Amino acid sequence: MTHFEIFEYNSFHFNYFQEKQSSKAIEVPESPEGICQWINFNDKKSANLEKWLLEKAFVNSVVLETIQDNKSRARLNDWDHFLSLTVKFFAIEEDKSKPSLITHKQVSFLLFTNRLISIQEAESKLFDNPRKRIIENKGRVRKMPVAYLLHSLLEGIIDNYFEVLEFLGDELDELSNKLELKPSHENFQKIQDLRNDINQLRKVITPFQQIVLGLIHDEIDFVGDELSPFFQGLYDHAEQAAEATETLKDELMSVADTYFARLNNRLNETIRFLTIISTFFIPLTFLCGVYGMNFEFMPELTYKWSYPILMAIMVGLSHSKNQEILGNF
Numbered sequence: 001m002t003h004f005e006i007f008e009y010n011s012f013h014f015n016y017f018q019e020k021q022s023s024k025a026i027e028v029p030e031s032p033e034g035i036c037q038w039i040n041f042n043d044k045k046s047a048n049l050e051k052w053l054l055e056k057a058f059v060n061s062v063v064l065e066t067i068q069d070n071k072s073r074a075r076l077n078d079w080d081h082f083l084s085l086t087v088k089f090f091a092i093e094e095d096k097s098k099p100s101l102i103t104h105k106q107v108s109f110l111l112f113t114n115r116l117i118s119i120q121e122a123e124s125k126l127f128d129n130p131r132k133r134i135i136e137n138k139g140r141v142r143k144m145p146v147a148y149l150l151h152s153l154l155e156g157i158i159d160n161y162f163e164v165l166e167f168l169g170d171e172l173d174e175l176s177n178k179l180e181l182k183p184s185h186e187n188f189q190k191i192q193d194l195r196n197d198i199n200q201l202r203k204v205i206t207p208f209q210q211i212v213l214g215l216i217h218d219e220i221d222f223v224g225d226e227l228s229p230f231f232q233g234l235y236d237h238a239e240q241a242a243e244a245t246e247t248l249k250d251e252l253m254s255v256a257d258t259y260f261a262r263l264n265n266r267l268n269e270t271i272r273f274l275t276i277i278s279t280f281f282i283p284l285t286f287l288c289g290v291y292g293m294n295f296e297f298m299p300e301l302t303y304k305w306s307y308p309i310l311m312a313i314m315v316g317l318s319h320s321k322n323q324e325i326l327g328n329f
Contacts, residue, residue: 003046007038007134009142016135026052036146037115038134042123044068044108049119057117059084059110067108067119074207076214083111085211088204089126089160092167101171102164102197104204107157109150116146118153126156147223151230154212158234161205161241168197169248176255183262191256198249205245209238 005018008031019026026048031037041049044067053059053067063084066072076085088104105124110117118127130152133139141152175190212235215223223231 003043004039004041004049007040007131008035009038009134010035011137011143014134014137014142024048026056028052028056031114033114035114036142036149038146038149039115039117040127040131041117041119044119044121053110057082057110063110070106070121072106074204074211076211081112083109085109085111085215087154087157087208087211089124089157090164090201090204091124092164101168101193102200104200109153111147111150114146116149116153126160127153129156145224145227147227148230151227151234154234155237157208158237158241161201161208161238162244164201165241165244165248168194168201169251172248172251172255176258179255179258179262183259183266187259191252191259194252195249195256198245198252202242202245202249205238205242209235209242212238 003019003021003024004026006016006028008015013035028037028039043049050064050068053064054061058081060079063077063079066075066084066086072086074085074087077083086106086108088106090102090104093101093103105121107121107126108119110119120126130141130149133141133152134149141149171190172194175187175194179187212231216228216231216235
Protein backbone atom coordinates (compact mmCIF):
# COMPACT_ATOMS: atom_id res chain seq x y z
CA MET A 1 0.00 0.00 0.00
CA THR A 2 1.20 3.51 -0.81
CA HIS A 3 1.40 5.62 2.34
CA PHE A 4 1.34 8.91 0.45
CA GLU A 5 2.07 10.30 -3.00
CA ILE A 6 3.02 13.74 -4.27
CA PHE A 7 2.07 15.24 -7.64
CA GLU A 8 3.75 18.46 -8.76
CA TYR A 9 2.44 19.88 -12.01
CA ASN A 10 1.49 22.72 -14.31
CA SER A 11 0.98 22.86 -18.09
CA PHE A 12 4.66 22.14 -18.82
CA HIS A 13 5.98 20.47 -15.68
CA PHE A 14 5.19 17.20 -13.94
CA ASN A 15 6.89 15.33 -11.11
CA TYR A 16 5.68 12.35 -9.09
CA PHE A 17 6.86 10.79 -5.84
CA GLN A 18 5.42 8.07 -3.60
CA GLU A 19 6.31 6.68 -0.19
CA LYS A 20 5.15 3.20 0.85
CA GLN A 21 6.53 3.11 4.39
CA SER A 22 4.27 4.80 6.97
CA SER A 23 6.98 4.50 9.63
CA LYS A 24 9.26 6.95 7.86
CA ALA A 25 9.20 10.65 8.66
CA ILE A 26 7.21 12.63 6.11
CA GLU A 27 9.31 14.94 3.97
CA VAL A 28 7.53 17.10 1.42
CA PRO A 29 9.55 19.55 -0.65
CA GLU A 30 8.28 23.07 -1.16
CA SER A 31 6.93 23.41 -4.67
CA PRO A 32 8.37 26.20 -6.86
CA GLU A 33 6.25 29.23 -7.63
CA GLY A 34 3.67 28.54 -10.34
CA ILE A 35 3.67 24.78 -9.62
CA CYS A 36 0.60 23.08 -8.15
CA GLN A 37 1.16 20.36 -5.58
CA TRP A 38 -1.22 17.54 -4.62
CA ILE A 39 -0.33 15.37 -1.63
CA ASN A 40 -2.58 12.32 -1.25
CA PHE A 41 -2.38 10.34 2.02
CA ASN A 42 -3.88 6.84 2.11
CA ASP A 43 -3.41 6.15 5.83
CA LYS A 44 -4.45 8.81 8.30
CA LYS A 45 -3.57 6.68 11.36
CA SER A 46 0.14 7.38 11.00
CA ALA A 47 1.63 9.36 13.89
CA ASN A 48 4.04 10.94 11.40
CA LEU A 49 1.09 12.41 9.50
CA GLU A 50 -0.26 14.14 12.60
CA LYS A 51 3.17 15.57 13.39
CA TRP A 52 3.71 16.81 9.82
CA LEU A 53 0.28 18.45 9.63
CA LEU A 54 0.87 20.35 12.85
CA GLU A 55 4.48 21.33 12.32
CA LYS A 56 4.90 21.68 8.55
CA ALA A 57 1.42 22.32 7.14
CA PHE A 58 0.47 24.51 10.13
CA VAL A 59 -2.91 22.86 10.53
CA ASN A 60 -4.65 23.66 13.82
CA SER A 61 -5.74 21.03 16.36
CA VAL A 62 -9.47 21.50 15.57
CA VAL A 63 -8.96 20.43 11.95
CA LEU A 64 -6.70 17.59 13.02
CA GLU A 65 -9.39 16.31 15.38
CA THR A 66 -11.94 16.36 12.56
CA ILE A 67 -9.58 14.46 10.25
CA GLN A 68 -8.90 11.73 12.80
CA ASP A 69 -12.55 11.30 13.87
CA ASN A 70 -14.29 8.96 11.40
CA LYS A 71 -17.69 9.84 12.87
CA SER A 72 -17.35 13.59 12.43
CA ARG A 73 -19.99 15.33 10.36
CA ALA A 74 -19.19 16.64 6.90
CA ARG A 75 -18.08 20.25 7.23
CA LEU A 76 -16.42 23.18 5.49
CA ASN A 77 -14.18 25.73 7.27
CA ASP A 78 -12.35 28.74 5.88
CA TRP A 79 -9.24 29.42 7.98
CA ASP A 80 -6.68 32.19 7.58
CA HIS A 81 -4.29 30.45 5.21
CA PHE A 82 -6.17 27.35 4.09
CA LEU A 83 -9.57 25.78 3.51
CA SER A 84 -10.59 22.51 5.19
CA LEU A 85 -13.47 20.23 4.26
CA THR A 86 -14.47 16.73 5.24
CA VAL A 87 -16.90 14.55 3.27
CA LYS A 88 -17.96 10.91 3.10
CA PHE A 89 -17.93 8.37 0.29
CA PHE A 90 -19.00 4.72 0.15
CA ALA A 91 -17.49 1.30 -0.31
CA ILE A 92 -19.76 -1.47 -1.63
CA GLU A 93 -19.62 -4.72 0.32
CA GLU A 94 -18.94 -7.79 -1.79
CA ASP A 95 -20.47 -10.07 0.84
CA LYS A 96 -24.24 -9.67 0.29
CA SER A 97 -25.03 -11.67 3.42
CA LYS A 98 -24.10 -8.67 5.57
CA PRO A 99 -26.97 -6.48 6.84
CA SER A 100 -25.53 -3.32 5.28
CA LEU A 101 -24.35 -3.47 1.67
CA ILE A 102 -22.50 -0.15 1.87
CA THR A 103 -20.07 1.31 4.40
CA HIS A 104 -19.14 4.96 4.45
CA LYS A 105 -15.56 6.16 4.49
CA GLN A 106 -14.20 9.59 5.23
CA VAL A 107 -11.90 11.81 3.20
CA SER A 108 -10.59 15.23 4.22
CA PHE A 109 -9.17 18.01 2.04
CA LEU A 110 -6.89 20.90 2.95
CA LEU A 111 -6.71 23.53 0.22
CA PHE A 112 -3.86 26.09 0.20
CA THR A 113 -2.93 28.63 -2.46
CA ASN A 114 -0.91 26.19 -4.58
CA ARG A 115 -1.26 22.97 -2.59
CA LEU A 116 -4.02 20.44 -2.03
CA ILE A 117 -3.79 17.75 0.65
CA SER A 118 -6.23 14.83 0.59
CA ILE A 119 -6.37 12.37 3.49
CA GLN A 120 -8.24 9.06 3.16
CA GLU A 121 -8.96 6.33 5.70
CA ALA A 122 -7.45 3.71 3.42
CA GLU A 123 -6.21 3.41 -0.14
CA SER A 124 -9.04 3.38 -2.70
CA LYS A 125 -9.70 3.86 -6.42
CA LEU A 126 -11.72 6.99 -5.72
CA PHE A 127 -9.19 9.37 -7.29
CA ASP A 128 -7.96 7.18 -10.14
CA ASN A 129 -9.43 9.41 -12.90
CA PRO A 130 -7.92 12.72 -11.66
CA ARG A 131 -4.63 10.93 -11.07
CA LYS A 132 -4.63 9.60 -14.64
CA ARG A 133 -5.51 13.02 -16.10
CA ILE A 134 -2.63 14.66 -14.26
CA ILE A 135 -0.11 12.01 -15.33
CA GLU A 136 -1.25 11.98 -18.99
CA ASN A 137 -1.89 15.75 -19.10
CA LYS A 138 -5.46 15.30 -20.28
CA GLY A 139 -8.33 17.68 -19.69
CA ARG A 140 -8.09 20.99 -17.83
CA VAL A 141 -6.57 19.90 -14.54
CA ARG A 142 -2.92 20.83 -15.31
CA LYS A 143 -3.93 24.11 -16.91
CA MET A 144 -6.06 25.33 -13.99
CA PRO A 145 -5.42 26.43 -10.37
CA VAL A 146 -5.14 23.74 -7.71
CA ALA A 147 -8.73 24.46 -6.61
CA TYR A 148 -9.86 22.91 -9.88
CA LEU A 149 -8.21 19.68 -8.74
CA LEU A 150 -10.39 19.86 -5.63
CA HIS A 151 -13.39 20.11 -7.96
CA SER A 152 -12.18 17.02 -9.86
CA LEU A 153 -11.75 15.01 -6.65
CA LEU A 154 -15.20 16.02 -5.39
CA GLU A 155 -16.57 15.03 -8.80
CA GLY A 156 -15.12 11.56 -8.21
CA ILE A 157 -17.03 11.40 -4.91
CA ILE A 158 -20.27 12.35 -6.69
CA ASP A 159 -19.60 9.55 -9.21
CA ASN A 160 -19.21 7.24 -6.21
CA TYR A 161 -22.68 8.26 -5.00
CA PHE A 162 -24.20 7.45 -8.39
CA GLU A 163 -22.44 4.05 -8.42
CA VAL A 164 -23.96 3.28 -5.01
CA LEU A 165 -27.40 4.45 -6.20
CA GLU A 166 -27.16 2.14 -9.23
CA PHE A 167 -26.05 -0.76 -7.02
CA LEU A 168 -28.91 -0.25 -4.55
CA GLY A 169 -31.35 0.11 -7.47
CA ASP A 170 -30.23 -3.28 -8.82
CA GLU A 171 -30.63 -4.83 -5.37
CA LEU A 172 -34.15 -3.36 -5.16
CA ASP A 173 -35.09 -4.77 -8.59
CA GLU A 174 -33.81 -8.20 -7.55
CA LEU A 175 -35.84 -8.02 -4.34
CA SER A 176 -38.95 -6.97 -6.27
CA ASN A 177 -38.58 -10.02 -8.56
CA LYS A 178 -38.29 -12.31 -5.53
CA LEU A 179 -41.48 -10.87 -4.08
CA GLU A 180 -43.29 -11.76 -7.30
CA LEU A 181 -42.54 -15.41 -6.56
CA LYS A 182 -43.02 -15.69 -2.80
CA PRO A 183 -42.77 -13.21 0.10
CA SER A 184 -40.71 -14.40 3.06
CA HIS A 185 -39.19 -13.11 6.30
CA GLU A 186 -35.86 -12.92 4.48
CA ASN A 187 -37.44 -10.47 2.01
CA PHE A 188 -38.70 -8.31 4.88
CA GLN A 189 -35.22 -8.20 6.42
CA LYS A 190 -33.81 -7.21 3.04
CA ILE A 191 -36.30 -4.34 2.84
CA GLN A 192 -35.17 -3.13 6.27
CA ASP A 193 -31.49 -3.35 5.29
CA LEU A 194 -32.06 -1.42 2.05
CA ARG A 195 -34.03 1.23 3.95
CA ASN A 196 -31.09 1.70 6.32
CA ASP A 197 -28.64 1.94 3.41
CA ILE A 198 -30.77 4.52 1.58
CA ASN A 199 -31.12 6.61 4.75
CA GLN A 200 -27.38 6.40 5.22
CA LEU A 201 -26.89 7.64 1.67
CA ARG A 202 -29.28 10.57 2.22
CA LYS A 203 -27.42 11.61 5.38
CA VAL A 204 -24.18 11.79 3.37
CA ILE A 205 -25.41 13.50 0.19
CA THR A 206 -27.28 16.35 1.92
CA PRO A 207 -24.21 17.69 3.82
CA PHE A 208 -22.16 17.28 0.64
CA GLN A 209 -24.62 19.58 -1.16
CA GLN A 210 -24.23 22.20 1.60
CA ILE A 211 -20.45 22.06 1.34
CA VAL A 212 -20.46 22.61 -2.43
CA LEU A 213 -22.98 25.42 -1.98
CA GLY A 214 -20.62 26.99 0.55
CA LEU A 215 -17.74 26.80 -1.91
CA ILE A 216 -19.87 28.71 -4.45
CA HIS A 217 -21.54 31.38 -2.32
CA ASP A 218 -19.35 32.02 0.73
CA GLU A 219 -16.87 34.30 -1.11
CA ILE A 220 -13.96 31.94 -0.48
CA ASP A 221 -10.69 33.33 -1.78
CA PHE A 222 -9.39 29.93 -2.80
CA VAL A 223 -12.29 29.45 -5.23
CA GLY A 224 -12.43 32.44 -7.57
CA ASP A 225 -14.98 33.51 -10.15
CA GLU A 226 -13.12 31.48 -12.77
CA LEU A 227 -13.97 28.21 -11.00
CA SER A 228 -17.47 29.04 -9.76
CA PRO A 229 -19.23 27.58 -12.85
CA PHE A 230 -17.43 24.26 -12.33
CA PHE A 231 -18.53 24.06 -8.69
CA GLN A 232 -22.06 25.07 -9.74
CA GLY A 233 -22.10 22.08 -12.10
CA LEU A 234 -20.88 19.94 -9.20
CA TYR A 235 -23.77 21.18 -7.07
CA ASP A 236 -26.23 20.32 -9.85
CA HIS A 237 -24.87 16.76 -9.93
CA ALA A 238 -25.20 16.52 -6.15
CA GLU A 239 -28.80 17.69 -6.44
CA GLN A 240 -29.48 14.99 -9.03
CA ALA A 241 -27.99 12.40 -6.67
CA ALA A 242 -30.25 13.67 -3.85
CA GLU A 243 -33.32 13.45 -6.12
CA ALA A 244 -32.33 9.94 -7.25
CA THR A 245 -32.04 8.92 -3.60
CA GLU A 246 -35.57 10.18 -2.90
CA THR A 247 -36.84 8.28 -5.96
CA LEU A 248 -35.12 5.12 -4.73
CA LYS A 249 -36.71 5.59 -1.32
CA ASP A 250 -40.18 5.88 -2.93
CA GLU A 251 -39.54 2.71 -4.95
CA LEU A 252 -38.54 0.89 -1.77
CA MET A 253 -41.77 1.99 -0.09
CA SER A 254 -43.69 0.63 -3.10
CA VAL A 255 -41.85 -2.70 -2.78
CA ALA A 256 -42.63 -2.76 0.96
CA ASP A 257 -46.33 -2.15 0.20
CA THR A 258 -46.24 -5.03 -2.28
CA TYR A 259 -44.64 -7.27 0.35
CA PHE A 260 -47.34 -6.51 2.93
CA ALA A 261 -50.12 -6.86 0.35
CA ARG A 262 -48.87 -10.32 -0.65
CA LEU A 263 -48.44 -11.24 3.01
CA ASN A 264 -52.06 -10.23 3.69
CA ASN A 265 -53.20 -12.28 0.71
CA ARG A 266 -51.42 -15.34 2.08
CA LEU A 267 -53.01 -14.74 5.48
CA ASN A 268 -56.44 -14.41 3.88
CA GLU A 269 -55.91 -17.66 1.98
CA THR A 270 -54.96 -19.42 5.21
CA ILE A 271 -58.00 -18.06 7.04
CA ARG A 272 -60.23 -19.09 4.13
CA PHE A 273 -58.89 -22.63 4.24
CA LEU A 274 -59.36 -22.89 8.02
CA THR A 275 -62.87 -21.44 7.70
CA ILE A 276 -63.82 -24.10 5.15
CA ILE A 277 -62.47 -26.88 7.34
CA SER A 278 -64.12 -25.61 10.52
CA THR A 279 -67.48 -24.92 8.82
CA PHE A 280 -67.41 -28.38 7.28
CA PHE A 281 -67.01 -30.08 10.67
CA ILE A 282 -69.22 -27.85 12.87
CA PRO A 283 -72.58 -29.63 12.09
CA LEU A 284 -70.91 -33.01 12.23
CA THR A 285 -69.37 -32.19 15.60
CA PHE A 286 -72.77 -31.05 16.88
CA LEU A 287 -74.53 -34.26 15.86
CA CYS A 288 -71.74 -36.41 17.24
CA GLY A 289 -71.90 -34.46 20.48
CA VAL A 290 -75.65 -34.94 20.82
CA TYR A 291 -75.64 -38.66 20.16
CA GLY A 292 -72.51 -39.22 22.13
CA MET A 293 -74.28 -38.25 25.37
CA ASN A 294 -74.98 -41.15 27.70
CA PHE A 295 -78.70 -40.62 28.38
CA GLU A 296 -80.66 -43.73 29.30
CA PHE A 297 -83.80 -42.78 27.35
CA MET A 298 -83.06 -41.78 23.72
CA PRO A 299 -85.84 -43.43 21.63
CA GLU A 300 -84.07 -43.11 18.27
CA LEU A 301 -81.14 -45.16 19.51
CA THR A 302 -83.33 -48.27 19.43
CA TYR A 303 -84.65 -47.63 15.96
CA LYS A 304 -83.26 -50.01 13.34
CA TRP A 305 -82.40 -47.35 10.72
CA SER A 306 -81.03 -44.70 13.13
CA TYR A 307 -77.40 -45.10 12.13
CA PRO A 308 -77.79 -44.91 8.32
CA ILE A 309 -80.27 -42.03 8.68
CA LEU A 310 -77.78 -40.10 10.87
CA MET A 311 -74.97 -40.76 8.40
CA ALA A 312 -77.13 -39.55 5.53
CA ILE A 313 -78.04 -36.37 7.44
CA MET A 314 -74.35 -35.69 8.24
CA VAL A 315 -73.28 -36.21 4.63
CA GLY A 316 -76.10 -34.01 3.37
CA LEU A 317 -75.28 -31.20 5.84
CA SER A 318 -71.58 -31.36 4.98
CA HIS A 319 -72.25 -31.23 1.25
CA SER A 320 -74.70 -28.31 1.47
CA LYS A 321 -72.40 -26.31 3.76
CA ASN A 322 -69.42 -26.96 1.56
CA GLN A 323 -71.31 -25.78 -1.53
CA GLU A 324 -72.45 -22.64 0.33
CA ILE A 325 -68.91 -21.75 1.44
CA LEU A 326 -67.38 -22.32 -1.97
CA GLY A 327 -70.12 -20.19 -3.54
CA ASN A 328 -69.39 -17.30 -1.14
CA PHE A 329 -65.64 -17.42 -1.81
